[in-house]
Each structure stands twice: as C-alpha cells, then as structure tokens.
Amino acid sequence: MQPIVIIGTGLAGFNTVKEFRKLDKETPIVMLTADDGRNYSKPMLSAGFTKEKTADDLCMATPEKVSEQFNVDVRTGVHVAGIDPQKKRVLLPDDHLDYSKLVLALGADTWTPPLEGDAVGEVFSVNDLMDYAKFRAAIEGKKTITILGGGLIGCEFANDLSNGGFQVQLVEPMGRCLPLLLPEAASEAVGRGLQELGVQFHFGPLAKAVHHGDSGKLVTELSDGSKLESDVVLSAIGLRPRIDMAKEAGLSTNRGILTDKGLRTSAEDIFALGDCAEVEGHVLPYVLPLMASARALAKTLAGEPTDVSYGVMPVTIKTPACPVVVCPAPAGSEGDWEVEADGNTVQALFRGKDGNLLGYALTGDAVKEKMKLNKELPAVMP
Numbered sequence: 001m002q003p004i005v006i007i008g009t010g011l012a013g014f015n016t017v018k019e020f021r022k023l024d025k026e027t028p029i030v031m032l033t034a035d036d037g038r039n040y041s042k043p044m045l046s047a048g049f050t051k052e053k054t055a056d057d058l059c060m061a062t063p064e065k066v067s068e069q070f071n072v073d074v075r076t077g078v079h080v081a082g083i084d085p086q087k088k089r090v091l092l093p094d095d096h097l098d099y100s101k102l103v104l105a106l107g108a109d110t111w112t113p114p115l116e117g118d119a120v121g122e123v124f125s126v127n128d129l130m131d132y133a134k135f136r137a138a139i140e141g142k143k144t145i146t147i148l149g150g151g152l153i154g155c156e157f158a159n160d161l162s163n164g165g166f167q168v169q170l171v172e173p174m175g176r177c178l179p180l181l182l183p184e185a186a187s188e189a190v191g192r193g194l195q196e197l198g199v200q201f202h203f204g205p206l207a208k209a210v211h212h213g214d215s216g217k218l219v220t221e222l223s224d225g226s227k228l229e230s231d232v233v234l235s236a237i238g239l240r241p242r243i244d245m246a247k248e249a250g251l252s253t254n255r256g257i258l259t260d261k262g263l264r265t266s267a268e269d270i271f272a273l274g275d276c277a278e279v280e281g282h283v284l285p286y287v288l289p290l291m292a293s294a295r296a297l298a299k300t301l302a303g304e305p306t307d308v309s310y311g312v313m314p315v316t317i318k319t320p321a322c323p324v325v326v327c328p329a330p331a332g333s334e335g336d337w338e339v340e341a342d343g344n345t346v347q348a349l350f351r352g353k354d355g356n357l358l359g360y361a362l363t364g365d366a367v368k369e370k371m372k373l374n375k376e377l378p379a380v381m382p
C-alpha cells in the first residue's frame, strides 16, 4: 500500500497528521520538508523578544519526536522538485516517491521588492524557524533595525524588536500601519502606540536600495531620497502562496492552489490546505482557517469525505503597544466604516448597505468587544 504523502511540516501539515492519527493509527504517512522539520508555532516568530524565546526555545518537538508520537516517517531537508499526478508520484532530487493520496501544505514565500545596492543579499526575512535562528544570531549585540513593510508582520516585529531594546525604523509606502486591514483611525492608533515605544515611521516612500555604508552600517535608500542607517534590514513586505509546483504539475491555481470545500485540488487524490491553498476563493493565511481545514481533511483522508467550513475568523495582531483584533469583511463587500475613537481605543464597524455587520477593526480597550461582535458576523464560508 502506497503511503499518504504530505509535503510540508508547518502548522498545516503537522495538524493534518495530528487530526488524522486520532482517526487512523496505521495507514503509512510520509512527511517531506525542505526545512529541518522542527515543530513550532509560526506566530511566535514575531513575539520572540516579548516572550524571551530563542529559536531553540520555540521548538516544540524535533522531527524524531513527531515521527515517534504520530507513527509517521518525517524526511527533512528534502526539496520536492515536482509532482506527477498521472503516475501519483512525488519527484525528489534523485529519486521519487509514490503516493496513495498527496497533501500539499507548502505554505507561502516571502516577497521582497526588487531592491538595488550591494547589500541586498543581507536583507533578512523571517518566515520559518531556521530564518528566525539566523536573524537572532545576526542581531545579537546590534542596536538599530530598519523594517520594510508596515503590515501585520512588519508591525508585529516593530513592537517585538522595540521590546527587545532595538531602535526600529519602519518604511511603509501606503502611508500608515496595517493599511490593508484597518481603516485610518485604527491605523493611527496603532501608529501612536508604536511611536510611544520609540518606532520611527517613514510613511510614503518606497525602499529602493540597500548599500553598505562607510560606518559599517547598512544604508536603506528611499524613493524620496532619504537614507536610513541601521545595523540590520528586515523585509516584511508580504507573503505569496507557494503555487509553482502545483502549477507546473498542471493543477489549477489562482492566487493559491485552487481547491473545493473538500480541499480537493483539480487533480485526483491531491489535496491542499494552509497558506498555499485558495479554498473556494478564500486565501486566508492564518492559523484558525488551517486548523479547521486540517480537521476536515483528516476525516476525508480517513474515508469520510468532509467539507471545511469557516466560521467567523478574527485575527489578533500581536502589537501589545496597541492591541488590535480585526475581522476583515469578505473581499469585494460594499459598505461603509462606522468609527468611534477615543485616544488609542477605536471601534470601527464595517456595515453593508443593508446595515448588517460584515467586519470590524478594534484597537486598545475596544478589543474587549470582540466576542460580542463575533456573534453578529456571518460565517466566512458556512
């Protein structure tokens, strides 16, 4: 009997195995990962200084421990080169592996804009535990950091690194914090909270180049001509679902690997979940949706075809300088923000034309309203 093969040992791959083993203890499973396979919670990467955690502290289980606990064959440092859906085969650099069912839990790639300069190769991005270990080693004994991007990851790192005693400068071309998630008043509250911690913002210009400066520092050149000196540069511009492997194998893709509610891709016996997947049009690169997906997929793999449903999916942003919870309205929703602000406490409710609540953004003390508002919101994907 060919094994179930899962590519990816992040939260999506790991939780699929964990849920599946509650239902089926015996079916052979092989997990393949390009990284070192250590089990960790990715959201902790941008809270490491606040929680005083090194990369080793964040490792919750070694691959050996996962193998033993869940009766799986975990193969680390294996970069899967492709898939042959006709032969039901995963292509490895020097070999291949046949599967009965294949799960793509490939995650998302960091995206850095096309920067110029002789220090571009030294710009960090932190998207897994191995990146985090390298980043922590590189900033040891350093004082100043430039962060490119003021979205969720950029703002969380700005808060966390400030808590760690670093002087942070943050560049965000869209002119405010979390511009794609929050209305203006809420962005301003987050900006003020971070500023009070000492974060300096450069709103408006784009980063164009990163050079080595004369003083041994890195110099980030912005499109308005200004130059920011710092010891380290961290890119937190954005993430893109990893779709290339699926696309090359002929699977349907859009922003993510397309699946139906049963997490089935367009190829027989191939499933996708987590950051790489677009489930019935939803690309939701967060933990709650992937946990719901892992539970549904485990049942399907165990012989009980099950659709995933997404209830209300709030996202808590880890900026303790100004707490934020946001529940974005479905993409393309028509409506208006109703905003009440009192200092850094902002309650912003997004209502549709009929007055129904479709989304919210809460900052400061208003985050307490989350549970009450969740009850009013429609499910993301019933």
Ligand code: FAD
Pocket: 007, 008, 009, 010, 011, 012, 013, 032, 033, 034, 035, 041, 042, 043, 044, 045, 046, 078, 079, 080, 081, 105, 106, 107, 108, 126, 127, 153, 156, 242, 245, 273, 274, 275, 276, 284, 285, 286, 287, 288, 290, 315, 316, 317, 318
């Ligand atoms: P990943 O964890 O990226 O795993 C992908 C796996 O695929 C890896 O094992 C990788 O090695 C493997 N892989 C990829 N390509 C190949 C290949 N060709 N061959 C072999 N293996 C391959 N979400 C929240 O809900 N709340 C938060 O507070 C939050 N904070 C975050 C903070 C940061 C800094 C980041 C980066 C993300 C945060 N997120 C948060 C998002 C959340 O962490 C992700 O949605 C989730 O971890 C994605 O898990 P995944 O398993 O889909 O992908």
